[in-house]
Amino acid sequence: MKIILLYNPTAGTEDFDLAEVIGSLERQGAKVIAQNTKEDGFEEVLKLNYDLVVIAGGDGTVEKILLELHDSKIPISLLPSGNANNIAGSLGIAGFYPDTVKNFKKGNFLPLSVGTFQTEGEKGRFIEGVGWGLFTALLQQIERGKREEAPDGDKVDFGSKHLRKLPEELSAQEYDIKIDGKDYSGHYLWIEVMNTRQLGPQLVLAPEADHGDDYLDVMLVREDQEKELRDFLKAHEKDAVESPFEVIKAKKIEVKTHLPFHVDDSVVVHQSLYEGIPKVKIKLQKHQLTLLNTNPNSSKKK
Structure with missing residues (x-):
């Protein structure tokens, strides 16, 4: 399973533990490509082949990526790490990443209208x-x-x-x-x-x-x-x-x-x-x- 992890390192009140998230996903058997959303041209990573996109950040980061992927059929996982986290909160998404691969294989999905x-x-x-x-x-x-x-x-x-x-x-x-x-x-x-x-x-x-x-x-x-x-x-x-x-x-x-x-x-x-x-x-x-x-x-x- 190939995962693209898009993360905002400055979101929220605490430092984002990138190594911990990547390590957890890899222990679940996934291959992970991590991309900082603050870098210019970060969208280019979405041209690669992948099975899941994980978005780690606040509402601004989540909105930006979701709109970039507005016509995508590839599943997306949210890892809320901002202040308000309105989108994840509205959806009842907890951002519990240790079961990411298991939930993916089970087909445990939610629809989101745009x-x-x-x-x-x-x-x-x-x-x-x-x-x-x-x-x-x-x-x-x-x-x-x-x-x-x-x-x-x-x-x-x-x-x-x-x-x-x-x-x-x-x-x-x-x-x-x-x-x-x-x-x-x-x-x-x-x-x-x-x-x-x-x-x-x-x-x-x-x-x-x-x-x-x-x-x-x-x-x-x-x-x-x-x-x-x-x-x-x-x-x-x-x-x-x-x-x-x-x-x-x-x-x-x-x-x-x-x-x-x-x-x-x-x-x-x-x-x-x-x-x-x-x-x-x-x-x-x-x-x-x-x-x-x-x-x-x-x-x-x-």
């Missing part, structure tokens, strides 16, 4: 979610230097702390929204189209999201729900509470607005040369990725 978005000037894919309002505003402020960047090892607490302050600084905006053809237009403080259960500083926004079904989960926070939003963010600082807001299962979402939006942890700004109100179309791609289930207490298969 989202797509398209505007008049840009298109792409996402793993966690696409959204407007609160979380986008936080990412914008960090980009502009209005919020200091999170200190190493404290990204979850940092995000929770600064998100709690944002309702005081934001006003609701008007959006033209259609969800599977039904009109949901109105004034909203926060809109998230979720592919996973959680994003950002471990915010559980779509508690019932199924990473393997044919639906995205749309959370809408109305203008008159500011108090509920404040209460949720305050409670989240102390505990991993679930969002109290309505979540709508959907296959196709269209949002018309000039406002910027986030795709996973990046901000997208509409091209100013486009005449009219820009529209963002969001759905799932047909092909699902295959993930190795490393949770020793689960046996759900694709």
Whole structure:
């Protein structure tokens, strides 16, 4: 069995023990090629023949590799070693690598859908979610230097702390929204189209999201729900509470607005040369990725 191990050596709060992971996989009978994702051209290693890709890192590393492999049929194993680990957490993946080869041979796999978005000037894919309002505003402020960047090892607490302050600084905006053809237009403080259960500083926004079904989960926070939003963010600082807001299962979402939006942890700004109100179309791609289930207490298969 041939394994490509893609690892981010700087993810999380502790040093990544590369030798221990490689040694464990080799003791299981695998041949391992390790590649640092911080190195230029690291993607070239994916042109080799292999049976499994192991991704060791935080959400940023995992998203980058999963999107690189968006049309791959080769199984992928996640070894979460970041701060939030939203993707692995949403999937219930424990990152227990000593049974990697055994789980692979048993066919203990999980499906993962990949989202797509398209505007008049840009298109792409996402793993966690696409959204407007609160979380986008936080990412914008960090980009502009209005919020200091999170200190190493404290990204979850940092995000929770600064998100709690944002309702005081934001006003609701008007959006033209259609969800599977039904009109949901109105004034909203926060809109998230979720592919996973959680994003950002471990915010559980779509508690019932199924990473393997044919639906995205749309959370809408109305203008008159500011108090509920404040209460949720305050409670989240102390505990991993679930969002109290309505979540709508959907296959196709269209949002018309000039406002910027986030795709996973990046901000997208509409091209100013486009005449009219820009529209963002969001759905799932047909092909699902295959993930190795490393949770020793689960046996759900694709």
